Amino acid sequence: MSASLERGIHAFKEQIDAPVAAFFSSCVRCGLCAEACLFFTETGDPVYTPIHKLEPLRRVWQQEYTFWGRTAKALGLSRPVTDAELNKWEPLVYDSCTLCGRCSMVCPVGNDITYMIRKMREGMAVAGHAPEGLVSATRRAVTTGSPMGVKYPALQAQIRNVEQETGLSIPVDVTGADYLLLLSSMEIMNFPEFIGAIAKIFRKAGVSWTLSSQSFEATNSGIQIGVSDIAAELVQRIVDAAAKLQVKSIISPECGHAYTAIRWEGPNLVGKPFDFKVVHILELLDELRAQGRIKLGSKETQKLTYHDPCQIARRGGVVKQPRNLLDMVAENFVEMPEAGTMNWCCGAGGGVGTNERAAELRLKVFRRKQSQLNAVKPDALVSACSNCRIHLEEGLEEYGMEIPVLSLTETIAAHLE
Numbered sequence: 001m002s003a004s005l006e007r008g009i010h011a012f013k014e015q016i017d018a019p020v021a022a023f024f025s026s027c028v029r030c031g032l033c034a035e036a037c038l039f040f041t042e043t044g045d046p047v048y049t050p051i052h053k054l055e056p057l058r059r060v061w062q063q064e065y066t067f068w069g070r071t072a073k074a075l076g077l078s079r080p081v082t083d084a085e086l087n088k089w090e091p092l093v094y095d096s097c098t099l100c101g102r103c104s105m106v107c108p109v110g111n112d113i114t115y116m117i118r119k120m121r122e123g124m125a126v127a128g129h130a131p132e133g134l135v136s137a138t139r140r141a142v143t144t145g146s147p148m149g150v151k152y153p154a155l156q157a158q159i160r161n162v163e164q165e166t167g168l169s170i171p172v173d174v175t176g177a178d179y180l181l182l183l184s185s186m187e188i189m190n191f192p193e194f195i196g197a198i199a200k201i202f203r204k205a206g207v208s209w210t211l212s213s214q215s216f217e218a219t220n221s222g223i224q225i226g227v228s229d230i231a232a233e234l235v236q237r238i239v240d241a242a243a244k245l246q247v248k249s250i251i252s253p254e255c256g257h258a259y260t261a262i263r264w265e266g267p268n269l270v271g272k273p274f275d276f277k278v279v280h281i282l283e284l285l286d287e288l289r290a291q292g293r294i295k296l297g298s299k300e301t302q303k304l305t306y307h308d309p310c311q312i313a314r315r316g317g318v319v320k321q322p323r324n325l326l327d328m329v330a331e332n333f334v335e336m337p338e339a340g341t342m343n344w345c346c347g348a349g350g351g352v353g354t355n356e357r358a359a360e361l362r363l364k365v366f367r368r369k370q371s372q373l374n375a376v377k378p379d380a381l382v383s384a385c386s387n388c389r390i391h392l393e394e395g396l397e398e399y400g401m402e403i404p405v406l407s408l409t410e411t412i413a414a415h416l417e
């Protein structure tokens with residue numbers, strides 16, 4: 001057994017906690033999870049059945065933690081997990097799972113398959129079976145602070161452009177501000193207009209906010225690749241910046257997994273509760289709406305529909321807020337079938353978008369989004385995650401669908417009084 005495989009199997013053993021053991025022992029092999037996963041529904045290939053993606057982890061559980069499995073192992077009657085097997089499973093764990101959580105919603109015995117895939121990635125990464133794209137992104141996140149290698153001077157340049165365009169000044173390193181806004185590298189490089197939209201809305205609503213030059217990145221590659229130590233280090237950088245600036249709250253931007261990372265996994269990763277609140281930008285905008293602090297001068301007349309990012313809606317519970325905001329800003333808002341908590345993933349979350357090897361597959365499974373959109377035929381598609389937005393644009397182009405993709409925050413800013 002190679003040293004990396006040995007470390008990987010050891011990591012699998014460490015990841016098998018009480019919930020994982022309970023989930024494996026309660027699986028009744030009904031196959032319902034397959035019908036919830038777009039990688040299965042759009043390919044028809046049984047290898048994409050969610051519980052099957054966990055087979056090496058299940059075997060380690062069986063051989064190490066069950067009576068009959070241990071007995072069979074002692075008698076040399078069971079097959080140990082091999083490097084070749086992990087190699088075969090790597091695309092199933094990383095390329096064909098967006099950690100979207102849809103399979104966990106339908107399992108009749110309540111198995112959180114997404115939780116287990118996240119755990120399995122911990123062992124796969126240690127065993128050297130993580131995709132190159134994610135390994136490089138994670139390395140850049142540790143060394144430069146951003147998975148795309150975006151350093152503060154690049155953000156400064158975008159801030160200057162936004163300030164020129166909007167005539168508003170963007171606050172940086174303001175001690176004692178109420179809110180610290182995080183950004184994803186994709187927003188900084190691909191959608192800097194998001195920063196301008198925030199500046200406009202917050203100025204009108206009288207929100208005290210700041211960016212941090214020390215820690216502005218919201219995304220967390222450690223979670224996507226499955227290395228908790230790195231994930232914890234990236235969260236700690238944000239905690240340190242919040243403490244230094246003495247802010248009351250942190251805003252997770254239009255990014256799905258960043259919200260999961262900082263809001264739901266963050267305190268567990270750093271081992272203590274935060275001294276500040278974490279809100280998603282849509283939660284804050286909805287609060288401002290409810291307080292009458294967002295005043296619009298016009299409404300969007302195009303027929304709009306909304307793509308719920310998995311980590312924000314299904315995994316994060318932010319479902320009502322975007323609809324309240326869309327009711328405020330849109331004259332003609334229509335829901336896609338299966339919208340909300342059971343929405344279908346765009347196909348690029350959970351690190352799949354960073355994984356070049358998965359490009360063909362993620363475009364293939366975009367057919368599910370195509371059929372959801374064909375059911376309502378919108379003029380424009382609104383979302384609240386820059387990663388979704390990039391893949392939605394790619395998918396729509398691939399399928400020849402001329403539907404612009406809009407940010408909800410930017411749409412609101414465009415209609416301010």
Ligand code: SF4
Nearest residue numbers: 027028030031033107
């Ligand atoms: S839906 Fe649940 S019980 Fe059924 S096969 Fe999948 S994990 Fe097992």
Ligand code: SF4
Nearest residue numbers: 037097098100101103
């Ligand atoms: S989390 Fe989503 S993508 Fe991953 S196996 Fe479950 S349904 Fe499929």
